Amino acid sequence: MSAVRDCPKCRLVNPPTAQRCDCGYDFVSRQMEASYLGKQDTNDEITHLETFLCFFLPLFGFCFGLMARQAGRRKAGNKMMIASALVMFVLLLIFGVFVTTRR
Numbered sequence: 083m084s085a086v087r088d089c090p091k092c093r094l095v096n097p098p099t100a101q102r103c104d105c106g107y108d109f110v111s112r113q114m115e116a117s118y119l120g121k122q123d124t125n126d127e128i129t130h131l132e133t134f135l136c137f138f139l140p141l142f143g144f145c146f147g148l149m150a151r152q153a154g155r156r157k158a159g160n161k162m163m164i165a166s167a168l169v170m171f172v173l174l175l176i177f178g179v180f181v182t183t184r185r
């Protein structure tokens with residue numbers, strides 16, 4: 083039971099403790115089952131719109147702040163830049179915590 087498990091379907095070498103290959107072949111029942119990987123990763127790509135929103139929405143606020151500063155509204159511009167920077171900072175923190183505590 084300590085030997086590696088070669089998948090007869092896709093020939094992927096699995097660790098001895100593997101119950102099921104990534105392709106869905108189950109070593110216990112010796113049948114094709116739903117892959118543990120597949121389902122939740124299907125259609126899990128970030129869309130262009132989502133990328134746009136995540137990255138550029140706080141950046142827009144920052145740019146508006148810069149524009150306001152250049153238009154002579156220094157205090158208003160500073161506040162907008164600080165608010166945007168804070169949002170980005172908080173989002174980064176939440177993102178970091180979320181990613182590191184997942185799995």
Ligand SMILES: [Zn+2]
Pocket residue numbers: 089090091092093094103104105106107
């Ligand atoms: Zn396989």
